[in-house]
Amino acid sequence: QSALTQPASVSGSPGQSITISCTGTSSDVGGYNYVSWYQQHPGKAPKLMIYDVINRPSGISNRFSGSKSGNTASLTISGLQAEDEADYYCTSYTSSSTLVFGGGTKLTVL
Amino acid sequence: QVQLVESGGGVVQPGGSLRLSCAASGFTFSSYGMHWVRQAPGKGLEWVAFIRYDGRNKYYADSVKGRFTISRDNAKNTVYLEMNSLRAEDTAVYYCAKKAGYSSGWSVVDYWGQGTLVPVSS
Numbered sequence: 001q002s003a004l005t006q007p008a009s010v011s012g013s014p015g016q017s018i019t020i021s022c023t024g025t026s027s028d029v030g031g032y033n034y035v036s037w038y039q040q041h042p043g044k045a046p047k048l049m050i051y052d053v054i055n056r057p058s059g060i061s062n063r064f065s066g067s068k069s070g071n072t073a074s075l076t077i078s079g080l081q082a083e084d085e086a087d088y089y090c091t092s093y094t095s096s097s098t099l100v101f102g103g104g105t106k107l108t109v110l
Numbered sequence: 111q112v113q114l115v116e117s118g119g120g121v122v123q124p125g126g127s128l129r130l131s132c133a134a135s136g137f138t139f140s141s142y143g144m145h146w147v148r149q150a151p152g153k154g155l156e157w158v159a160f161i162r163y164d165g166r167n168k169y170y171a172d173s174v175k176g177r178f179t180i181s182r183d184n185a186k187n188t189v190y191l192e193m194n195s196l197r198a199e200d201t202a203v204y205y206c207a208k209k210a211g212y213s214s215g216w217s218v219v220d221y222w223g224q225g226t227l228v229p230v231s232s
Contacts, residue, residue: 003154034215038155045205045222046155051213057220089155093217097169099145099157 004029004090004102011108017078020105022090023071028100030071034093037066037075040104041086049088050075077107085109112136112221114206119226122196126230130191132206132223140164140184143209143216146191148202149225158204160216161189174200196230203227 005023012018022029022037029035035053038046048057050066053073065076073092077084090102118130132144146158159180160169168180179192189206203225210220 032215034213034217036218038219040155045224046219047222048210048218048220051210051218052215055212057210057212087154091155091157091217093215098171099160099217101155101157104154 002100004092004100006088006090006102006105008103009106009108011110012077012080013110014080014082016080017076018080018107020075020077020088020090020107022073022075022092022102024073024092024100025071027095028092029068029073031095032093033068035066035068035073036091037064038089038091039084039086040089046089080109082109112208114208114221114223116204116206116223116226119204119228121229121231123232124197124230126196127192127194128196128228130193130204130206130226130228132189132191134187134189134206134208137208139187142211144180144182144189145207145209145219146180146189147205147207147219147222148200149205150199150202153202156202159191160209162216163209193228196228198230201228201230 037050040046113135115133161180177195182189205225207219208221210218
């Protein structure tokens with residue numbers, strides 16, 4: 001199972017919006033509404049930000065939103081803040097009854 | 111509050127074996143599926159395995175199938191990862207993680223442990 005494709009890095013200034021893409025196939029991202037996004041700060045465990053494509057867990061800011069079109073899912077962060085600087089990973093359920101992660105995207109807040 | 115505490119990591123030689131444990135507390139362990147996810151040093155996350163709440167179904171990544179075994183003891187609130195025929199590429203921090211109850215699928219993780227490091231080296 002190949003990893004989902006994410007940009008290696010994105011950047012934005014405080015207050016701006018950025019979008020991270022996550023591209024898979026019809027056997028994973030495109031075939032199921034089971035895409036999740038995780039935030040990971042250095043040396044810390046990941047944190048769930050978005051699940052089932054569009055849903056935010058309790059306690060997650062509404063500045064974070066998810067979407068999907070075809071085989072590509074996206075995470076948008078609006079009103080960028082310094083504390084948003086982290087690595088972001090998407091993941092999807094697959095037709096092989098496995099999970100596959102994206103390679104990760106490093107977000108830099110300028 | 112939910113706590114997941116991994117143990118059992120440490121240096122192991124190529125070809126060797128190791129068993130990781132994850133002690134869970136703060137939730138009804140027997141009602142939730144559990145995952146193992148790993149992260150090689152400086153690399154991204156890789157899903158390893160999942161076990162259903164009752165242990166009846168288990169799923170594995172192709173990279174570990176046939177070498178790793180996930181199991182659980184609901185009486186002890188503990189999930190295990192038995193790792194055999196270890197390779198250098200298995201070197202990683204291994205996280206145990208709890209399936210989220212609010213998703214209809216089993217793929218969503220809502221809590222993670224702090225991880226245990228497994229270096230595979232001679």
